[in-house]
Every structure is written in C-alpha cells, then in structure tokens.
Amino acid sequence: MLTFMTSQTPGCSKKRMVRWPGLALKMAHLKAGLTQARVVSARNTTLPGKSPNQGPPEGRQLPTTSRVGGPQPLSDSASTAGPAEPSFSELVPQLFTRSSLWQNMTPRARARQLWLLLRTGLHDFVEKEKRAELRMACLTHGLEPLRRLEVAAGLYSVAQDPVGRRFVVLDGAGCLHLHREDGWAHEKLLAPIALTGLVSVLGPLGSVGRFVGWGPTGLAILRPDLSLLWLSEPGVGRAPGCEPICCLPVPDLGLLLVAEADGSLALWKFRSGGRSLVPRGSPLQPPPSSTGVLVRLALGPLAPHHNPCCFAAYGSAVLTFDLHTWSVTDMRRDLHKT
Known part of the structure; x- marks a missing residue:
C-alpha cells in the first residue's frame, strides 16, 4: 500500500x-x-x-x-x-x-x-x-447497596458503633455478630446474658459502657468488648412482668428511655460515668384514649429555650413527652389519615 x-x-x-x-x-x-x-x-x-x-x-x-x-x-x-x-x-x-x-x-x-x-x-x-x-463505582450522593447480610437464627437488633467502626448484630440464638463498616464479618460472640435488643451509647458515656441491652432479665450495660458491665436488679424501676421491649439513649442529657411490654414508658439516668443506671421518676402510661401498642421511639430536636422532648408512636397516634418535667405534653391521633 x-x-x-x-x-x-x-x-x-x-x-x-x-x-x-x-x-x-x-x-x-x-x-x-x-x-x-x-x-x-x-x-x-x-x-x-x-x-x-x-x-x-x-x-x-x-x-x-x-x-x-x-x-x-x-x-x-x-x-x-x-x-x-x-x-x-x-x-x-x-x-x-x-x-x-x-x-x-x-x-x-x-x-x-x-x-x-x-x-x-x-x-x-x-x-x-x-x-x-x-470495579465498584463511587457515588457522591444517594444510597448504594454494598452487601446483604443473612442471619440464619433471625435478626433481633443491629447496633452501630461509630467509635469501633463496626456493626453489632444480635440474632435469635443469643449470638453477637461483629461486622466491619463495609459489612464483612469479623467475629462472632455469645451474648453474656439473654438479650432481645441492643443499642449503642454515643459520646463520653460510651467510653466505658458502649452498649445497652435489654431482655427478660432487665437492662444491661456492656463494655466495648461486649462483656457484661452492669445488670439491673429484678423488680427495680419496673413492675413485675413488665419486660423492656425498646430503649433509646439520650447521651447529651445522660438519660435512657425504656419502653415496657405493658405500653408504659420509663426514664432511667446514667450514673458513675455510664457504668450503671438508676430509675428517674415513675413510668408514664399512655392516655386511655390512645389505641395500639408502642412501636417506635424518637428524640425531638434540641431547640433553644425549649425543654427536650421525645416522641412515642402508639399505632396511628403520637405522644410527646417532656424529658425535663417527665410528663405527656401533646397527643396527635390518626396521623396516617392526614
């Protein structure tokens, strides 16, 4: 050519x-x-x-x-x-x-x-x-699925540990599965006591007692290595048969919200730098007009010149609790219809 x-x-x-x-x-x-x-x-x-x-x-x-x-x-x-x-x-x-x-x-x-x-x-x-x-693409916004975790014994609770950069998964067999941030399994441990739920404690309170768990025996505080640090005494802070079913830490105020099986809401306070818990006030019962069981707890915004509050969802109704006076301040019904 x-x-x-x-x-x-x-x-x-x-x-x-x-x-x-x-x-x-x-x-x-x-x-x-x-x-x-x-x-x-x-x-x-x-x-x-x-x-x-x-x-x-x-x-x-x-x-x-x-x-x-x-x-x-x-x-x-x-x-x-x-x-x-x-x-x-x-x-x-x-x-x-x-x-x-x-x-x-x-x-x-x-x-x-x-x-x-x-x-x-x-x-x-x-x-x-x-x-x-x-190769996995990097997104600048939105959500991207990384990994799907299968729990053979049933999933009870997942607690995120930002300090330890891990996830702690509690299954139905009483085992704690430790996963890294990317989802890869790291370790499997047996829970120190029978637990049905687990939540992490943020801030300085979590330096000693990193996790709060609950179950048939009551409340428990676990160390960062998931060993038992403190266990509530039977009958203290709750009526007989009122097993805790959900907890929500308020680390800025050093408080812990505890939802019980009978629908009541109890308030506990951290002591000794997060090494123990003591009840604060009596458990509050929802108004008789509210129907449904407690399904969710959420903290309200920390606004200046306003007392801190939390929200509790009972079916289609939402109750507002004042954490300073520990009382019910508002109730909204049938929110799913509005």
Whole structure:
C-alpha cells in the first residue's frame, strides 16, 4: 500500500508528494469491548532508486504500535520544519527502530510482527476494561447497596458503633455478630446474658459502657468488648412482668428511655460515668384514649429555650413527652389519615 505524505520544505512555496512504503494501522473500535482490530498492510513497493530491503526514507521512522498504549491513529500530514509530534516509535521497544533485522524485513513481514504485537495488546486492553467495569463505582450522593447480610437464627437488633467502626448484630440464638463498616464479618460472640435488643451509647458515656441491652432479665450495660458491665436488679424501676421491649439513649442529657411490654414508658439516668443506671421518676402510661401498642421511639430536636422532648408512636397516634418535667405534653391521633 502506498502512503502519501505531504511535507513543506522551508523556503519553498510548493508542496510535494512523497511515496513512502509503510503500514497503515486502523482500529475500528478501541473502547470497552475492543472487539475488532484491523491492520492494513502494504504490498511490496519501493521508492525509486531504493532497494526492496532498504528502510524508510532518511528522517522518517516506521510507524509502530505500543504494547502498553495500543495503536494510535496515523497523521495525514507532518511538517519537517517544526518539531515532530509524538509517534508510535516513541513507545515501541528499540527492537523495531534500531534492529538491523527489523530494517531488513519486508513490509509484509513487518505487518505480521506488528499484528502479533497488536493482538497481545488487545487482550491486555480487554482484560483491563473488564476489571474496570467490575470495579465498584463511587457515588457522591444517594444510597448504594454494598452487601446483604443473612442471619440464619433471625435478626433481633443491629447496633452501630461509630467509635469501633463496626456493626453489632444480635440474632435469635443469643449470638453477637461483629461486622466491619463495609459489612464483612469479623467475629462472632455469645451474648453474656439473654438479650432481645441492643443499642449503642454515643459520646463520653460510651467510653466505658458502649452498649445497652435489654431482655427478660432487665437492662444491661456492656463494655466495648461486649462483656457484661452492669445488670439491673429484678423488680427495680419496673413492675413485675413488665419486660423492656425498646430503649433509646439520650447521651447529651445522660438519660435512657425504656419502653415496657405493658405500653408504659420509663426514664432511667446514667450514673458513675455510664457504668450503671438508676430509675428517674415513675413510668408514664399512655392516655386511655390512645389505641395500639408502642412501636417506635424518637428524640425531638434540641431547640433553644425549649425543654427536650421525645416522641412515642402508639399505632396511628403520637405522644410527646417532656424529658425535663417527665410528663405527656401533646397527643396527635390518626396521623396516617392526614
């Protein structure tokens, strides 16, 4: 194949066409698939006055390919006056530019060698693109599913430990599963006592007693290593048979909200730097007009010049509790209908 190149001689206003034997490489697709590669080789044509085994004209180098970067498109024109633009020869091993064996090859033999090199490079490119497609993308907003955790014995509770950078999963068999932030399992422990729920304590109170658990035996405080630190005494702070079913720490105030099985809401206070709990006031019962069982607890916003409060959802009704006076201040019914 004849490749015609246009060169501009300094001081001359005319352009001349030079016939040059070479190899024109074209790739139809060089993207994720890199499924096709075409090499257009030339027939054995020589310049006038040149032998078939001679190399390219002086000052020219044979366009070649790079095993690392792959083929690049050929330039249609080049200027001999200005600096030469980067070509394939800058990325090709010296074997293809300075080797006498390469210089003595016919264009057909050179095309075959370049095709073998290109075929190997295409395989590397395809594998690289496959790995890039399987790599997890990073989102700047929204939620992205990372991993699904299966708990064979049934899931009871999940507590997030920001300080320890882990999740603690409580299952129905009384085991504690420790998972890293990315969800990978790290360790499995047996709970020190029978528990039905677990929640983490944030702030300075959590430096000693990191978790609060509850179950048939009452309330319990666990250390960061999930060993037992404190256990409530039977009958203290609750009526007989009133098992705690949900807890909500209020670390800024050093309080703990405890929902009991009979629908009442109790308030406890941390003592000794989070090493124990004592009841504060009597448990509050929901108004008789409220129907349904307690299903959720939530803290209210800490607004200036307002007493801290919490919300308790009883079916379709929501009650507001003042944490300072420990009383019911508001009740909204049938919120799901509004």
